[in-house]
Amino acid sequence: MSIYRWFLRQAAIPIGSHLAGYGDFLPYLRQLEESQWWSWAQIRELQNAKLRRLINHVYQHVPFYRQVMQERGLTPDDIQTVDDLEKLPIVDKKIIARYYDTLMRDQSLPDKALIQARSSGSTGERLYYWTTKAQKAKKWAGLFRWWRMAGYDFGEPYVTLQLAGNRGLRHWPLVGHIEWLLLRHHWLSAWELIDDDVIKRYVEHLKTWRPKLFRSYASNMFLLAERMLELGLHVSIPVLTTTGDTLTESMRETIEQAFSPGRVFNEYGGDGMQIAAECDQHDGLHINAESVILEIVKAGKRSPDGELGEVVLTNLEATATPFIRYNIHDVATLSHEPCRCGRSLPRLSQLAGRLTDLFVTADGGWLTVHHACFFRAMDSIEAFQVIQKDIQHVVVKLVVNNDFGEADRQSVVDSLHACMGKDCQVTIDVVDEIPPTPAGKRLYFISEVIQSSNRTWSDGRA
Numbered sequence: 001m002s003i004y005r006w007f008l009r010q011a012a013i014p015i016g017s018h019l020a021g022y023g024d025f026l027p028y029l030r031q032l033e034e035s036q037w038w039s040w041a042q043i044r045e046l047q048n049a050k051l052r053r054l055i056n057h058v059y060q061h062v063p064f065y066r067q068v069m070q071e072r073g074l075t076p077d078d079i080q081t082v083d084d085l086e087k088l089p090i091v092d093k094k095i096i097a098r099y100y101d102t103l104m105r106d107q108s109l110p111d112k113a114l115i116q117a118r119s120s121g122s123t124g125e126r127l128y129y130w131t132t133k134a135q136k137a138k139k140w141a142g143l144f145r146w147w148r149m150a151g152y153d154f155g156e157p158y159v160t161l162q163l164a165g166n167r168g169l170r171h172w173p174l175v176g177h178i179e180w181l182l183l184r185h186h187w188l189s190a191w192e193l194i195d196d197d198v199i200k201r202y203v204e205h206l207k208t209w210r211p212k213l214f215r216s217y218a219s220n221m222f223l224l225a226e227r228m229l230e231l232g233l234h235v236s237i238p239v240l241t242t243t244g245d246t247l248t249e250s251m252r253e254t255i256e257q258a259f260s261p262g263r264v265f266n267e268y269g270g271d272g273m274q275i276a277a278e279c280d281q282h283d284g285l286h287i288n289a290e291s292v293i294l295e296i297v298k299a300g301k302r303s304p305d306g307e308l309g310e311v312v313l314t315n316l317e318a319t320a321t322p323f324i325r326y327n328i329h330d331v332a333t334l335s336h337e338p339c340r341c342g343r344s345l346p347r348l349s350q351l352a353g354r355l356t357d358l359f360v361t362a363d364g365g366w367l368t369v370h371h372a373c374f375f376r377a378m379d380s381i382e383a384f385q386v387i388q389k390d391i392q393h394v395v396v397k398l399v400v401n402n403d404f405g406e407a408d409r410q411s412v413v414d415s416l417h418a419c420m421g422k423d424c425q426v427t428i429d430v431v432d433e434i435p436p437t438p439a440g441k442r443l444y445f446i447s448e449v450i451q452s453s454n455r456t457w458s459d460g461r462a
C-alpha cells in the first residue's frame with residue numbers, strides 16, 4: 001500500500017467522512033467484503049436476524065408500524081424471517097411523503113441525530129425522509145463495495161459527470177481544488193453536452209486527469225459517448241459506472257466504443273439505498289443483500305425468479321424513516337442462480353426500468369425503453385422523447401436535421417403502431433431541443449399512465 005493510500009485510509013477518509021456528515025464507512029465495508037463470499041443460506045440468515053431487529057425496533061418506536069401491526073393482530077414474534085414479511089403492507093412514496101415527519105418517524109432518535117435527506121425522482125419530483133450518520137456511512141460502504149468489485153480502489157482519481165447545480169460547494173474553485181488534492185475527485189458539468197467544443201475539452205480533461213473511474217447517469221454518459229464517436233474521439237477509462245436511469249444494450253455498446261470495451265458497470269440505487277450493481281461478469285446486477293431485502297411483486301404477490309414484477313425493498317439499516325416493503329416503482333426480474341464471479345448475492349437478471357419509463361399497452365403489458373432503439377437507427381433524427389399521454393395516445397418529440405422527410409415521419413408512426421397497436425394515436429412534435437429533467441436525467445420514454453399492479457397500503461387518509 002502506498003503512503004498516499006495509507007494516509008487516505010487512516011486519516012483522510014475517516015476525517016473527511018465526519019466533516020461531510022456521515023460516519024466512518026470502512027468498518028462496514030470490511031464486513032460487506034467478507035459476507036459477499038458467504039453462502040446464500042448464511043446471507044439469508046443475516047437478513048433474517050437484521051429483519052427481526054428492525055421489526056422489534058419499529059414496533060417499539062415507530063407509531064405507524066405499531067398501529068399497522070396491531071390492526072393486523074401481529075406482534076414482532078410473528079415476523080421471524082423474510083417469508084413473514086408478506087404479513088406487512090406494501091407502502092410507496094406517497095405514504096412515506098405523508099407520514100415521514102409524523103407517524104413514520106423513529107421516536108427513539110433525538111432531533112439532533114436526524115439528517116433530512118431527499119431523493120430526486122426520475123421526473124424531478126422529490127421525496128424527503130430522515131436518515132442518520134450511521135445510515136449514510138452504510139450507504140457509502142455499499143457504494144465503495146461496488147466500486148472495488150469493479151476494480152477501483154481508494155485514492156485513485158475519479159470523475160463525475162453531473163449537473164453543476166448539484167455540486168454544492170464545489171463550484172468554488174478552491175473547494176474543488178482541495179477535493180482533487182485530497183480525494184482525487186473531479187467534476188464535469190452535464191449541462192453543456194450538446195456543444196462540440198465542450199465535448200472536445202472534456203475529452204482533453206479526461207486524457208490529462210486519467211481517471212480510474214468515470215461515473216454518470218446512463219443517459220448523460222451515452223450522450224457524451226455518442227458525440228465523441230461522431231467527432232472521432234476516444235478515451236480509455238478502466239471503470240465506467242452508470243446509474244440513475246435505464247441503460248439499454250445499445251447505449252452500453254456506444255459507451256464501450258467511445259471508452260473501454262467490457263468496462264461499463266451498471267449500478268442501481270435509490271431513496272437512500274445502494275440496491276444492486278454489476279460485477280466483472282456483467283451478467284445482471286448483484287443485490288446489496290446484507291443491507292436490503294428485495295422482493296419482486298406483481299398484483300400484490302411475490303413473483304417467482306425470472307418473472308417481471310415491481311421492485312419492493314426493505315432497507316435493513318434504516319429506522320429514522322423506515323423503508324419496509326417499499327415499492328420503488330421499478331420493474332425487474334430476480335435470479336438466485338450462482339454467478340461466475342463466485343458471489344452468492346442474488347442478482348437482478350433484468351432491470352427493465354422505472355414504471356414512469358414504461359409504456360402500458362392495451363393488453364396490460366409493459367413496453368420498455370429497449371423497444372425505442374429504432375429511433376437511433378434513423379440518421380435524420382438527432383434526439384427524441386416519447387410521451388405516453390394515455391393508453392391509446394403517444395406524443396413523439398423529435399429534434400431533426402434537414403434530411404428528415406415524410407418517409408421518416410411515416411416510419412416513426414409505423415414503428416410505434418408495431419409496438420403499441422394500430423389503434424394508438426401518434427402525434428409527432430418537431431422541437432428545437434429536448435432539455436434534461438430538473439434532476440439532470442435525459443428521458444427517452446415518459447409514461448403519464450403510471451399503472452402499478454401492486455395494491456399499496458391505504459388507511460383512508462392516504
Ligand SMILES: [Zn+2]
Nearest residue numbers: 279281339341
Ligand atoms: Zn458476479
